Each structure stands twice: as structure tokens, then as C-alpha cells.
Amino acid sequence: MRHAPLVAGAAAAVLVAAGAITYAVAGDEGADRTPAAGSADAGFARDMAVHHQQAVEMSYIVRDRTEDEEVRRLAYDIAQTQANQRGMLLGWLDLWELPKVSAEAPMTWxxxxxxxxxxxxxxxxxxxxxxxxxxxxxLSGKRAEVLYLQLMTDHHRGGVHMAEGCVARCTVGVEKRLARGMVEAQRSELDLMADMLEARGAGPRR
Incomplete structure (x- = not known):
């Protein structure tokens, strides 16, 4: 099954709410190597954790600015998914004993x-x-919904670009699989958000 490795990696990776971190991916490609601080693996983990945090923040903002159940459901799904993935990325940095903040500019990797x-x-x-x-x-109501959908569309496009970069450059198999899952999920949500914007008489900003 295509998503089985991703699910296994997620289940074995990080329990953020409890503050516990586990990592048991037997035989996983690259699992026996610790990436360097300047590697694509570390850079993606650091940068995507920051990128995801903003998506979570935006989603919680709009949740309180609209009564529309469709937008609130999308915001909840994005917040929960990206908070979980962020925990996994930060957990891997802990396991690799690498800093969560780098002196290098974002996207250097x-x-x-x-x-x-x-x-x-x-x-x-x-x-x-x-x-x-x-x-x-x-903002509130429809205006908040439209701006959120436009901002999140831009955000997902940037996230897909970064995740595709990890798929091409990262060496740890479980992280590459997570990145592939991000690409697939966020592309699907981009299609959904385009439909939601159209239903509100709006469209992406670019």
C-alpha cells in the first residue's frame, strides 16, 4: 500500500503531546546515519517546522473568525496535520542531536x-x-475565509516546493516519505481551496 510506509514512520516517530520521542524504523534507508547539520535532511526539518508553525497559527486565527463549517473543518485538518508533522521534524533533529535553529539563512539547503x-x-x-x-x-465571516484561503494557497505552494526539494535531496528514507506525503496532501488541498475560493467569488492571489 502506497501510504503504509508514511503511516509506519509517523507512528514510530514522535509523540509530541507527551513530550516523548521514539524512532524505530527497522531497515529504513538512511536510518543508521546521522545527517550533518548543513545537510538537506536537517535543513528541511528546521525550515519546514517553521513553515508549518505559521500554517497552524493561521488556521487557529480563522477558526475564531468564521462560523462556516467547511472552512473551520479545513483549518482544523491543516492545523492538526501540520502540528503533528512539525513535531516529527523537530523530533528527528533531537534524535540527530542537531540544532533546531541555524545561523544559515532559511532555504540554504x-x-x-x-x-x-x-x-x-x-x-x-x-x-x-x-x-x-x-x-x-x-476580519470576520466571508472576508476572513477568502483571505485565509488565499494565504494558505500561497503557503501550500511554498510548502510543496520545499517538500519536493527534500524528495530530491534528503537521504533519510522516512523523511523523504514524509515529504512525498506532504506533496500529495497539499496538492489535494490546493485543489479543494481553489474550489472553495471560486464558491466565494474569489480566486488565488496569483
Whole structure:
């Protein structure tokens, strides 16, 4: 089954809520090697953890700004999924005894470095600015729904780009599988969000 390795990796990886970390992926490709601090494996884990945290934040903001069950359900699913994946990524850094913060610019592992960061707090591709997050927190109803869907569309596009980078560059099998799962899931959610925006008389920002 295509998703079985991902599920096994997730189950064996991190129990964040309990503060416990386990890692038992017998025979997994690259599992017996500790990636270097400057590797794609470590860089992806650090950067995607930050990227995911903003998605969780945006999802909780819109949850309190709308009564629309479809948007609230999507926001809940994104928040739960990305919080869990973030815990797995940070757990692997702990197991590898690598720092969660690097002196290198975000996306250096993808050869982008300083060119990846935007302005006003947008550290990586697709990330919302501080101003956009503040605006989301002031809106309600349909306006909040549309802005959230637009921001999350940009966010997912950036996330897919990063996950594809890990699929191409990472060496630890369980992490590559997680990245592949991210690509598939976020592409599916991009299609869903496009439909939801259209239903609200709007579309992606670009």
C-alpha cells in the first residue's frame, strides 16, 4: 500500500503531546546515519517546522473568525496535520542531536539562501507577512475565509516546493516519505481551496 510506509514512520516517530520521542524504523534507508547539520535532511526539518508553525497559527486565527463549517473543518485538518508533522521534524533533529535553529539563512539547503526570504516576517516561500497575519485577525465571516484561503494557497505552494526539494535531496528514507506525503496532501488541498475560493467569488492571489 502506497501510504503504509508514511503511516509506519509517523507512528514510530514522535509523540509530541507527551513530550516523548521514539524512532524505530527497522531497515529504513538512511536510518543508521546521522545527517550533518548543513545537510538537506536537517535543513528541511528546521525550515519546514517553521513553515508549518505559521500554517497552524493561521488556521487557529480563522477558526475564531468564521462560523462556516467547511472552512473551520479545513483549518482544523491543516492545523492538526501540520502540528503533528512539525513535531516529527523537530523530533528527528533531537534524535540527530542537531540544532533546531541555524545561523544559515532559511532555504540554504535548497541553494536559495537569502533569496528565499521576503519582507515583513515572510522567511520562506509562501509564508504570510506579519501584516497579512494581523489583517486576518481583524476580519470576520466571508472576508476572513477568502483571505485565509488565499494565504494558505500561497503557503501550500511554498510548502510543496520545499517538500519536493527534500524528495530530491534528503537521504533519510522516512523523511523523504514524509515529504512525498506532504506533496500529495497539499496538492489535494490546493485543489479543494481553489474550489472553495471560486464558491466565494474569489480566486488565488496569483
Amino acid at each position: 535548497m541553494g536559495m539562501g537569502d533569496t528565499a526570504a521576503g519582507k515583513d516576517g515572510a522567511l520562506m516561500p509562501g509564508m504570510a507577512t506579519n501584516t497579512e497575519l494581523e489583517k486576518l485577525g481583524t
